[in-house]
Amino acid sequence: MTDSPASASRSSPLVELRHISKLFVRSPDLAARVAQKLGAAVSTETVHAVDDVSLTIARGEIVGLVGESGCGKSTLGRLAVGLYAPTSGQRFWYGEETGGAPGKQTERLAIDELPASERQAIQIRMQMVFQDASASLNPRMRVGAAISEAPLAHGLIKRQDREDWLAQLMRRVGLDPSLAERYPHQFSGGQRARLGIARALAVQPEFIVCDEAVAALDVSIQAQIINLFMQLRADLGLTYLFISHDLGVVRHISDRVVVMYLGRIVEVASAADIFERRHHPYTRALIAELPSLSQRHRVYQPVQGEPPSPIHPPKGCHFHPRCPFARAECITERPALREIAPGHWSACVLEP
Amino acid sequence: MRKLLDAYSPHFADRLALFALLVLVVAALAAPLISPQNPYDLAQLNIADGRLPPGTHAGSDTATGPQHYWLGSDDQGRDMFSAILYGLRISLTVGLSSTLLALAFGLSLGLLAGYFGGWIDTAVMRIADIQLSFPAILIALVLLAVLGQGVGKIITALFAVQWAYYARTARSAALVERNKDYIAAARLLGLSTWRILFRHLLPNCLPPLIVVSALQVASAISLEATLSFLGIGLPITEPSLGLLISTGFQYLMVGDYWISFFPGIALVLLIVSINLVADRLRDVLNPRLQKQ
Numbered sequence: 001m002t003d004s005p006a007s008a009s010r011s012s013p014l015v016e017l018r019h020i021s022k023l024f025v026r027s028p029d030l031a032a033r034v035a036q037k038l039g040a041a042v043s044t045e046t047v048h049a050v051d052d053v054s055l056t057i058a059r060g061e062i063v064g065l066v067g068e069s070g071c072g073k074s075t076l077g078r079l080a081v082g083l084y085a086p087t088s089g090q091r092f093w094y095g096e097e098t099g100g101a102p103g104k105q106t107e108r109l110a111i112d113e114l115p116a117s118e119r120q121a122i123q124i125r126m127q128m129v130f131q132d133a134s135a136s137l138n139p140r141m142r143v144g145a146a147i148s149e150a151p152l153a154h155g156l157i158k159r160q161d162r163e164d165w166l167a168q169l170m171r172r173v174g175l176d177p178s179l180a181e182r183y184p185h186q187f188s189g190g191q192r193a194r195l196g197i198a199r200a201l202a203v204q205p206e207f208i209v210c211d212e213a214v215a216a217l218d219v220s221i222q223a224q225i226i227n228l229f230m231q232l233r234a235d236l237g238l239t240y241l242f243i244s245h246d247l248g249v250v251r252h253i254s255d256r257v258v259v260m261y262l263g264r265i266v267e268v269a270s271a272a273d274i275f276e277r278r279h280h281p282y283t284r285a286l287i288a289e290l291p292s293l294s295q296r297h298r299v300y301q302p303v304q305g306e307p308p309s310p311i312h313p314p315k316g317c318h319f320h321p322r323c324p325f326a327r328a329e330c331i332t333e334r335p336a337l338r339e340i341a342p343g344h345w346s347a348c349v350l351e352p
Numbered sequence: 353m354r355k356l357l358d359a360y361s362p363h364f365a366d367r368l369a370l371f372a373l374l375v376l377v378v379a380a381l382a383a384p385l386i387s388p389q390n391p392y393d394l395a396q397l398n399i400a401d402g403r404l405p406p407g408t409h410a411g412s413d414t415a416t417g418p419q420h421y422w423l424g425s426d427d428q429g430r431d432m433f434s435a436i437l438y439g440l441r442i443s444l445t446v447g448l449s450s451t452l453l454a455l456a457f458g459l460s461l462g463l464l465a466g467y468f469g470g471w472i473d474t475a476v477m478r479i480a481d482i483q484l485s486f487p488a489i490l491i492a493l494v495l496l497a498v499l500g501q502g503v504g505k506i507i508t509a510l511f512a513v514q515w516a517y518y519a520r521t522a523r524s525a526a527l528v529e530r531n532k533d534y535i536a537a538a539r540l541l542g543l544s545t546w547r548i549l550f551r552h553l554l555p556n557c558l559p560p561l562i563v564v565s566a567l568q569v570a571s572a573i574s575l576e577a578t579l580s581f582l583g584i585g586l587p588i589t590e591p592s593l594g595l596l597i598s599t600g601f602q603y604l605m606v607g608d609y610w611i612s613f614f615p616g617i618a619l620v621l622l623i624v625s626i627n628l629v630a631d632r633l634r635d636v637l638n639p640r641l642q643k644q
Contacts (some may be wrong), residue, residue, distance in 0.1 A: 083536055124542040135532035140555040149551075150541035196537075203541055 014239050015080065015096050015126070015207055016108075020074055020089030022050040047310045049075040051087070053262035056234075057207070059094075062233065062240045064254030064271065066247060066286070068307055072263040077209040077243045081126045082111065083274045090096050093122045094305040124154065127200035131212035133192035137184035144180030167337040172235075173198045174228060190221035197228065202235075209241045214249060226253055247290050251275060258284045262310060265337060269344040279346040281323045317347070325350055361632050369628035376622050380440040387434035388419050393591055401403050401429035403608050424610035432610060435596055436618045445623065446503065447573035450510035457511070457566045458518025462558065463549055465519065466526025477520040477523065478517035488513040488575060496584045497509045510572045512581050513523055525557035559637040566630030570623045577619055 024047040028036065037275050049072045057063050065073045078084045080093070081275040095107040111122055138146055140250035148166050151157045157165045167177035173194040184192060193213065200208055210229065226249065232238055244250050250257055250271070257274040259267040259282065267280040305322040308314050314321050329349060330352040335343045341351040359368060379386065382619045389396045401410050406424040423432035463475040466506065483491070495509040530553065538548045577594030579585035581601075586592050591599065598613025 078536075081540060120542050123540075128539070128540055130533040130539070131535065132533060136537050138534045138538075138552050138556070143552070149547075150538075150543060153543055153547065198539070199537065338507060 007008055008160070008324045012059050013056045014061075015077075015241075016054075016056040016092040018054050018090045019093065020050060020053050020076075020079055020086045021048070021092070022026065022079055022084055023047065023087045024049055045311050048263045048313065049310065050079060050086075051160060053260075053265050054259060055265065055268075057239060057241060059206075060237055060239055060243055061232070061255050062253055064250035064257045065241060065243045065260065066245060066250050066257060067260035069245060070310065071260045072310075073243050073260050076282070077128070077211045077241060080241055081128050081207075081209050083128070091259075093125070096325075111162060123204045124150070125205050126207045126209070127198050127205040128209045129193075129196050129213040131215055133189065133216070134184060134195045136196050137192060137199075140182055142181050143184060143187070146184075147180075147195070147199045147202050150199075153207055154203065154204065169198050169202060170233075173201070174224075189217055190224065193217060193221070193225050194228070197225075197232070201232070205238070209239070209243065211243045212245070213242075213264060213313075215244065215246065222249065229253065242327075247287065259286065262308065262313055264318060264347065265345075266319065266348070267346045268337070269341075269346075273341070273344050277341070277344065278350055279340055279344070279350070280313070280319075280348045281325055281350070282319050282345075285322075356397060358531060362638060366628060366632050369625040370632075372621055373625040373629055374620070376625065379437055379445065380444050383434075383437040383441050383502065383566055387431070387437045389431050389434045391430040391435040391438050394589075399429050402427045403426050403603065403611070405608075406432075406610050423614045424608075425439065426611045427595065427603065428465040430591075432596075432614050434459045435591060436593070436615050439591055439593040439596055439615060440622065441577060442503065443573045443584065443619070444596075446507055446510065446576045446592070447569045450507045450514060450572050450591050451569045453507070454514035454568070455510045455518050455561065458515035459522045459554075459557075459561060460518075461515070462522025463526050463553055466523040466557075467549060467553060469528050472639055473523070477518060480519045481593055482521075483513070483516040489578060492575065493582075495582065496579065500588050503586065503590070506576055506579065509579075510575060513575070514568055514572060517564060517568060518561060520558055522542055525560055529553055529556045562637055563630060563634040566633055567627065570626040570630070573626075574619070593622075 003083050026045045028044055051072075053076060055063075065076065072133045075084065079086050080091070088112075091111045092212070093109045095109060097126065109118075109122065111119060113123070132301075137143065141149075142165055147160050147169065152159060152162065153164075166180055170177045170180065175191060175194050175198065175299075179191075181186070184195065187195065195215070213229075214225050217225060229240065229242075230253065240252055240253075242250065245284075254271045257269060257271050258265055259274070259280065261282050266275065266280070267283045269277070272325060274283065278287055304324070308318070309320060316332045317323070317326070317330040317335050320326040323330065327349065335347045335349050337347045340346050346352075357367065359369065370408070376481070384390070391397070401421070402425060404410055404421045404425040406422060408421045408424070409418060410421060419431070421431050421433075423436070425431055427436060438604045461476050465473040485642060491513050492506075492509040495512060496505060499505040499508065535548060538552050543552075576585055576592060580592050580594030581598040583598065586595055588595065590597075596615035597619070600608070600613070603611055
């Protein structure tokens with residue numbers, strides 16, 4: 001999509017978010033409403049968690065989504081899979097390639113405008129792997145039952161095939177099938193992460209959002225789980241939106257990296273570009289903080305200032321109060337994402 | 353068995369309470385088999401045997417023949433021991449069935465209110481607030497005055513005063529659980545709302561409710577005893593423990609203590625043992641302690 005700045009250039013799209021916004025409004029209670037009626041200046045607090053974000057993810061691509069905590073990356077992930085309803089904007093899903101060889105016709109479907117049954121069919125193609133694997137598993141359900149519940153309910157597997165199917169799936173994510181009758185609390189952290197992945201895979205998804213899926217694990221386990229993600233992509237042709245605050249992990253796993261700041265996308269580029277030719281001052285500041293072997297005795301220089309309150313974000317470019325290069329126009333005008341190099345988009349007025 | 357008992361409690365007092373509760377429940381269940389007479393069968397009663405002190409041997413002209421009145425007899429000539437066993441039956445039936453009904457109803461409403469929120473939540477919780485703003489005994493008194501006497505009616509009245517506790521407890525548990533990721537995962541997997549409510553939400557909201565309901569059984573029993581003592585609960589032909597205490601109350605001043613005293617002991621024993629067992633259940637069902 002040419003009108004979508006963060007579009008994938010190389011191959012056919014799978015998921016598209018177009019001008020998606022999510023506002024969290026604290027609705028005033030009775031007392032506040034009475035006070036408002038009487039003329040008191042009671043403000044309703046609105047958080048612009050995601051502010052007019054457009055993003056297209058290609059089939060088979062791994063998109064890394066990075067940013068500070070509170071920048072809206074988890075909200076964007078939940079919007080993408082449909083756990084949150086967007087305040088405005090649309091989600092599109094590109095169906096199976098229907099046309100003949102050269103034309104490659106794909107059908108674009110506005111997910112949230114489809115009839116319930118069709119929507120459901122697409123909806124289960126998108127799954128999520130959660131950060132806290134123990135909270136994401138029902139503590140009172142045996143893990144085998146939890147994994148096979150949805151495919152049984154949707155008729156994807158038959159009841160008599162359940163045992164074999166479950167054993168195969170558990171082995172695929174590196175778990176011993178004999179553990180199927182245990183409860184989640186009887187597993188280690190790494191095993192629980194594998195259980196979360198198995199449950200998501202059970203309904204044969206094409207698109208998986210990994211929301212800080214490895215953040216809670218120690219480094220050796222992180223590496224195992226990331227390798228599992230890569231292996232699964234190779235085997236099953238999965239597409240990932242990989243949300244993380246860990247740039248090292250994102251660099252390793254991603255094809256393309258999206259940087260968010262305070263609800264907006266500030267830079268999108270291929271993983272190599274974002275690290276080698278970073279453009280936006282925020283991205284530069286983030287990457288400068290990556291520990292590196294070549295710069296052992298570097299002085300630690302954090303990004304200046306605090307992240308501003310998302311309830312009262314700064315006008316213009318959200319980053320201008322902390323930006324060393326801020327100009328007058330940055331204070332008043334929101335910079336648009338522009339293509340500074342092929343496939344490299346940045347929301348900054350600085351010359352590349 | 354041994355392991356189960358250790359898991360329940362290592363303390364003597366807790367075990368004694370469990371034992372006492374089991375004895376009382378078994379005695380109530382087996383009342384027709386172990387009681388010397390059927391206190392509800394008027395043919396087995398002789399008014400001439402009324403107000404016999406404990407240990408008297410009498411009753412030669414009743415259908416059951418002569419017997420020892422180990423705990424004495426009441427003013428109708430009922431053997432107190434038999435009357436207590438049958439009274440326990442009624443008290444337990446009323447307490448358990450009203451609690452189970454209120455649990456099922458209040459739990460369903462509370463889960464719906466907590467899971468869906470919005471106007472359902474507001475409606476259910478305001479009704480519960482109104483219900484809880486009246487003293488339980490007042491609501492029960494008014495209801496029984498309208499409905500009349502009888503076991504079914506007192507169960508209805510106790511159900512009406514109890515459901516709101518469960519609705520509140522279930523709602524607060526559901527509010528916590530519905531925001532956890534396993535519910536989000538279940539929604540993403542396209543599971544039906546009923547399945548999410550009853551297979552995912554309900555089992556995780558249940559432990560606090562089990563504790564509340566165990567305690568509520570005791571309070572329902574004592575409320576029933578209060579109502580019967582006031583003379584509006586059960587008919588005089590089917591005395592519960594409260595009604596027996598009430599009957600004996602008139603004779604306390606003339607020294608016939610046993611008519612009130614022994615049913616009172618049975619009631620105290622029942623309520624204390626239920627409370628102690630419920631208290632232990634709270635610890636045993638706490639999932640954080642369970643994990644170890």
